[in-house]
Amino acid sequence: MSQYYDSKDLPRFAEMGTDSPELWEKFNAWYEACFRAGALSEREKALIGLGVAHAVQCPYCIEAYSTACLEKGSDPEQMTEAVHVAAAIRGGASLVHGMQMRNHVHRLSM
Amino acid sequence: MTSLLQRSHPLAEAATQRQQIEGTALRLRFDDALARSGLRPLVATGIETLQINVGKLCNQTCRHCHVDAGPDRRESMPSAVVDACLRALESGGIPKLDITGGAPELHPQFRDIVQRARALGRQVIDRCNLTVLLLPKYDDLPEFLAAHRVQIIASLPAVNARQTDAQRGGGVHEGSLVGLRRLNAVGYGRDPELLLHLVTNPVGAFLPANQSALAADWKRELKQRHDIDFNDLYTITNMPISRFLEYLLQSGNYDSYMERLVNAYNPQAAASVMCRTMLSVGWDGTLYDCDFNQMLELTLEAAAPRTIFDFTPERLARRRIVVGNHCFGCTAGAGSSCGGATI
Numbered sequence: 001m002s003q004y005y006d007s008k009d010l011p012r013f014a015e016m017g018t019d020s021p022e023l024w025e026k027f028n029a030w031y032e033a034c035f036r037a038g039a040l041s042e043r044e045k046a047l048i049g050l051g052v053a054h055a056v057q058c059p060y061c062i063e064a065y066s067t068a069c070l071e072k073g074s075d076p077e078q079m080t081e082a083v084h085v086a087a088a089i090r091g092g093a094s095l096v097h098g099m100q101m102r103n104h105v106h107r108l109s110m
Numbered sequence: 111m112t113s114l115l116q117r118s119h120p121l122a123e124a125a126t127q128r129q130q131i132e133g134t135a136l137r138l139r140f141d142d143a144l145a146r147s148g149l150r151p152l153v154a155t156g157i158e159t160l161q162i163n164v165g166k167l168c169n170q171t172c173r174h175c176h177v178d179a180g181p182d183r184r185e186s187m188p189s190a191v192v193d194a195c196l197r198a199l200e201s202g203g204i205p206k207l208d209i210t211g212g213a214p215e216l217h218p219q220f221r222d223i224v225q226r227a228r229a230l231g232r233q234v235i236d237r238c239n240l241t242v243l244l245l246p247k248y249d250d251l252p253e254f255l256a257a258h259r260v261q262i263i264a265s266l267p268a269v270n271a272r273q274t275d276a277q278r279g280g281g282v283h284e285g286s287l288v289g290l291r292r293l294n295a296v297g298y299g300r301d302p303e304l305l306l307h308l309v310t311n312p313v314g315a316f317l318p319a320n321q322s323a324l325a326a327d328w329k330r331e332l333k334q335r336h337d338i339d340f341n342d343l344y345t346i347t348n349m350p351i352s353r354f355l356e357y358l359l360q361s362g363n364y365d366s367y368m369e370r371l372v373n374a375y376n377p378q379a380a381a382s383v384m385c386r387t388m389l390s391v392g393w394d395g396t397l398y399d400c401d402f403n404q405m406l407e408l409t410l411e412a413a414a415p416r417t418i419f420d421f422t423p424e425r426l427a428r429r430r431i432v433v434g435n436h437c438f439g440c441t442a443g444a445g446s447s448c449g450g451a452t453i
Contacts, residue, residue: 041323070312073319073327075270 344450
């Protein structure tokens with residue numbers, strides 16, 4: 001394999017339903033329901049999607065949710081802030097594990 | 111940025127644009143999409159709006175302009191054509207006159223057109239780029255427009271300067287806000303009789319946002335940040351013609367954008383396209399189904415009159431609309447028209 005990610009694969013995502021159509025349909029129905037406007041607007045949900053896409057570092061999702069955010073009316077400033085929020089949570093999540101380190105060091109130390 | 115014409119760019123020719131758009135291998139051609147929706151042939155249902163393009167002169171040179179307008183353009187509607195348009199407005203009983211350009215206010219007879227159309231009791235729309243209001247000789251334009259109860263549809267692609275200036279030129283955002291404040295000051299967007307609508311085209315190769323959701327955000331943002339009021343927000347899809355076509359090709363987005371438009375084809379939007387209820391007049395009096403067909407020099411079907419001098423409402427109100435693949439721009443998603451989303 002020359003590369004692990006290919007943007008041409010994203011439009012082929014539905015092929016995941018080929019060998020398991022029932023699960024694919026359930027996933028689709030749930031996914032679509034998640035992104036419909038509810039207590040949060042579609043624009044807000046797309047920004048969350050963009051942040052999560054960066055947190056899980058999915059290049060397909062980053063492209064898809066960058067487009068979605070623009071088409072839901074967000075601007076690059078808002079999208080950049082969403083990415084910072086995701087990065088801050090990721091960074092904070094690493095840092096807060098420092099408490100485990102400190103607890104363990106405390107147990108082992110005089 | 112200068113006009114395609116000034117740069118002698120091949121896309122300055124309508125024929126080159128048509129070859130590009132019609133020569134693109136799409137999974138579905140617009141004509142076939144209409145047939146699948148039971149809409150072929152697409153037929154007009156009447157003439158509710160006479161849209162006159164009074165010329166290509168503009169004080170701005172926007173990157174997405176479908177007219178290829180700019181300060182270098184000299185095409186301007188002669189007074190004989192103006193007279194014929196006003197005669198058609200009267201004799202055809204058309205309720206609405208939509209004045210576009212270029213910057214229509216730069217036409218030497220702009221005020222005369224407004225006054226005569228209003229004297230006929232017609233609703234008049236001015237498609238305003240906002241910065242024209244800042245030009246020295248146009249200081250009193252807000253008062254003039256207000257006095258004649260002209261409805262203003264003003265262009266503002268974004269509520270942030272970076273995006274507005276990227277599309278419309280450096281400093282345009284700040285100038286547009288000054289223009290909006292001047293319109294607010296004479297009552298536009300505040301007095302119920304002085305309607306001020308904003309129009310936004312996406313700043314790039316993507317589709318517009320949901321119109322009503324975006325309008326709510328913009329009302330809040332413009333009020334909080336700038337104390338600016340407006341009535342409605344219209345979202346308009348960028349058409350793959352003229353300078354936006356140049357941008358698409360230059361940026362490598364052309365194929366994916368066309369695919370996006372085709373995939374977003376909405377039969378409901380196709381049934382509601384604006385060309386079914388409007389007639390477009392070019393600066394030289396030639397008739398078209400819409401301003402986009404005008405720029406592609408796609409004249410009316412052969413059986414219809416050629417120019418406004420031959421205006422005969424009975425032969426125009428039920429004419430067959432001339433379509434092409436660019437029409438996918440008006441049928442994507444929630445639809446797009448000079449009055450924003452159509453569904």
